[in-house]
Amino acid sequence: MQVPQGTVLFRPEDACQGFVVVHSGTIKVTLTAENGREIVLYRVRPGEVCLQTFGCLVNHTTYSAEGVAETDCALEVVPAAEFERLVASDSAFRSRLFGAVAARFADLERLVEDVALSSVAERLARALLRLAGTSAAVDATHEALASEIGSAREVVSRQLGAFARDGLIEVTRGHIALTGRARLEALAHQAD
Numbered sequence: 001m002q003v004p005q006g007t008v009l010f011r012p013e014d015a016c017q018g019f020v021v022v023h024s025g026t027i028k029v030t031l032t033a034e035n036g037r038e039i040v041l042y043r044v045r046p047g048e049v050c051l052q053t054f055g056c057l058v059n060h061t062t063y064s065a066e067g068v069a070e071t072d073c074a075l076e077v078v079p080a081a082e083f084e085r086l087v088a089s090d091s092a093f094r095s096r097l098f099g100a101v102a103a104r105f106a107d108l109e110r111l112v113e114d115v116a117l118s119s120v121a122e123r124l125a126r127a128l129l130r131l132a133g134t135s136a137a138v139d140a141t142h143e144a145l146a147s148e149i150g151s152a153r154e155v156v157s158r159q160l161g162a163f164a165r166d167g168l169i170e171v172t173r174g175h176i177a178l179t180g181r182a183r184l185e186a187l188a189h190q191a192d
Contacts, residue, residue: 001075009067016056016063019083022046025073030147031065039115039150041065042107049100051108057083115150123149124159125188128169128178138176 003009009020009027020027027044029052044050044067052065057080078086086093114123127148131138140148146156160176163169168180168187178184 001077003069003073003075005069005072007069007073009069010052010063011066012062012064014063016053016080018077018079019057020044020050020053021076021078022048023074023076025075026070027067027073028070029065029067037150037152038147040148041111042104043070047100049097049104051101051104054097054101111150120149120151120155120159121162121187123151124156124163125168125184128176129181129184129188132178136178136181138178139174140176141174 003025010016012032022044023046025045027050029041029044029050030038031041032038042051050067052063052067055061056063087097114126118126124145127145128138131140131148142157142160143153145160146153149156160169160171163184164171166180166183168178168184170177170179
């Protein structure tokens with residue numbers, strides 16, 4: 001199926017309809033606290049597993065997070081009964097699935113370590129570099145960046161201001177130019 005950007009694929013308490021296979025595009029999975037703060041748990045790209053979906057299928061539970069098509073996506077949904085059959089009888093499928101789950105679990109461990117042990121400056125530098133990719137800029141709001149690093153918008157705004165004063169970035173509404181990329185990279189790897 002083709003899914004346009006911005007489509008909500010699942011919300012907390014939704015039942016799981018099947019195992020999602022991403023052929024192209026990206027799904028962003030977020031968790032929102034009762035106070036409204038949000039954190040990006042992970043993104044699902046081709047070849048990766050959505051732990052929310054995996055957990056719902058294996059444990060027969062509902063979703064606890066939200067999944068949104070971050071880009072236009074091409075998806076395949078393997079019905080729950082077919083997923084169970086493949087896990088039980090197809091060793092190649094099972095091996096790929098378990099490998100992808102292990103990799104996703106390692107990603108979540110890194111997220112917990114990052115939020116618990118890294119400064120806001122380090123986390124924000126990593127997020128800016130990750131979101132920019134090979135580009136020299138990031139188009140994101142302060143709120144979106146706060147969600148990326150598990151912080152409050154106000155904290156991100158203050159840190160962006162400090163980065164701008166230090167010549168690492170230039171900020172305009174919804175746009176951040178990375179003017180000191182090498183220094184951002186050094187800051188991002190400070191905890192390594």
